[in-house]
Amino acid sequence: MSLEKLTDCYRGILTELDEEPGREGLVGTPLRAAKAMQFMCRGYGQSLDEIVNNALFDSDNDEMVIVKDIELYSLCEHHMLPFIGKAHVAYIPTGKVIGLSKVARIVDMFARRLQIQENLTRQIAEALQQVTQAEGVAVVIEAKHMCMMMRGVEKQNSTMFSSVMLGAFRESGNTRQEFLQLISRG
The missing domain is CATH 3.30.1130.10 (GTP cyclohydrolase I, C-terminal domain/NADPH-dependent 7-cyano-7-deazaguanine reductase, N-terminal domain)
Structure with missing residues (x-):
């Protein structure tokens, strides 16, 4: 999973919700959300062995x-x-x-x-x-x-x-x- 691409996706979601990704409370949100999604989906990078x-x-x-x-x-x-x-x-x-x-x-x-x-x-x-x-x-x-x-x-x-x-x-x-x-x- 590309952190950069996921971050861009979350920035786009905020924009589509009529939010301003650059406002103070949201400045780091796209990156934080991308990191959280990587963590929550880390099983894709693991194998049974x-x-x-x-x-x-x-x-x-x-x-x-x-x-x-x-x-x-x-x-x-x-x-x-x-x-x-x-x-x-x-x-x-x-x-x-x-x-x-x-x-x-x-x-x-x-x-x-x-x-x-x-x-x-x-x-x-x-x-x-x-x-x-x-x-x-x-x-x-x-x-x-x-x-x-x-x-x-x-x-x-x-x-x-x-x-x-x-x-x-x-x-x-x-x-x-x-x-x-x-x-x-x-």
Whole structure:
């Protein structure tokens, strides 16, 4: 992403809004907004290999591993407004476990792209499955969407839930139920 081109775009947006980009309060706004957009969309410049960085470790654990309440911030691809929430991610290892922070980094990499929540949920699940070769992967995301809260229907208390269940989590109702019960505990 070219910082200079993004800055020019934001300057143009201000002009189209009948604002004066040169006025005191807005002088640095186009550059600040461009830097903010680069930061919020930094996931485009990251890869799964880079994020995981070989942080897979041998383990004889074959029980469910859950990382709960991973905060996430993303931008809706339809309105480029934020959606904010948390992801709950689980997997059942088959000889390898992934470094704990890598699960959160995978969530961030995909969240820091223009997204819809349904696709984000699937991307996280499939990436973790690809990296770990787990017996199963489950991801649940709950988020509030500014595109629904600040415009349109303006519903302030709505929360969207999405889930993707792969492998054992899809095939076994008991496994899926255990995961859902564990993440619902306060």
